[in-house]
Amino acid sequence: MMKILIVEDNRDIQALLTEVLTPTYQIASAFDGITGLKLATQEQPDLIILDLMLPNLTGESVLKTIRRSSTVPIIVLTAIQDKQKTVALLQAGANDYLTKPFDLDELVARIEVQLRAQPSQLPSNKLTFAEITLDLITHEIFVNNQPLTLPKKEFAMLVLLLRHPHQVFAKAQLYETVWGEPYRDAENTLNVHLSNLRVKINELAQQPQYIISIWGIGVRLV
Template identity: 45%
Template sequence: METVLIVEDNDEMQQLLKKVLQTHYHILSAYSGTEGLLVFNENQVDLVLLDRMLPGKNGDEVLKELRQSTAVPVIILTALDARADVAKFLLAGANDYIIKPFDIEELQARIRVQLRDHISPEENASVTYKNITLLTDIFSVTNGTQTVLLKKKEFEILKLPFKHPKQVFTREQIYRAVWQADYYDDDNTMNVHLSNLRKMLQQLDPENDYIATVWGIGVKLA
């Protein structure tokens, strides 16, 4: 599940964006430019929705700092009367823009296009945590000497924390991302997969734990 950071100081707009996007993406929120940069630097972010007018550092300052260190897609949120400034943002490195008030389906389409077209340096690389490497091209994990082929669901579950090691994922987030369906608390399917993954990782690396339970919230890398 990709992570979208919404940098927007209007709480009503924040809640609207979160409501329509959280089914498909993990959402992070920031209410000022300064907070947006802090949240970005502390998390693995795949796309930024960036408002122009922000307290603290404004949108163009945030964009400038982001472009000094990352090529993550940035979509500018702008009011109709500020459309003349759009060219400035595009020339400064923004990938796209959308004018408020916007059509939800159009916004979702613009996000999908940017995520589809953006290929990060890590996208095709293996991902290593402690002594285990996730081989993303062949749906496997290895400890360097032994390689285990994962089932598709197991791979998709494990890929989330390996790609986003600082994040805690709720069971609902994982289920929606992997099964593309609504999650019910009494569904034991994911618990079985998590148990199988823990056993398999324990066999590959008996000295370390990899999947930790955050009680009342979800799971993360240990």
């Protein structure tokens, strides 16, 4: 069953969309931008329905951040009637949009169109990069064929990096995606977790230095 992530802070709309779509799709829900961004990475949905007016992080910011690393179809819900604004959304990476109030049948039809346009992919529970293998179901990790055990946050960071190797993640982006909260006075917390993760991998790897820092920008897996 395909999965749809609904990022919408209006609980009535969330409930309505969930009720309509649940018979056909698996649903994940987020009520603010930061949680939406986090679930977009963790849940790996087949399609995202994204409201623009969100607390904590705007829909525009969520859209642009997702587009740095994913081509998942995104349908934007907006109360804005300005055509220039909607054109800008499409240019920023939205696949489609509907203005509120919207017709449910039309939304369902647009979802079907977007999902039909996507290439079919076989589901995989494992992420592999060079010497590192991670099982998303069992949470088993092997580096150079040796088992590695990680706490929750370090595991989540490694999943994110393995899903997008070579991509540079800003520290704020990495923190907000994994912790699901704003990056305020959290640099030390993030640096400690990154350092621990890097050391644990390097201790087992034949070719260490998988996680490198890009000065002034962020980190990436290479």
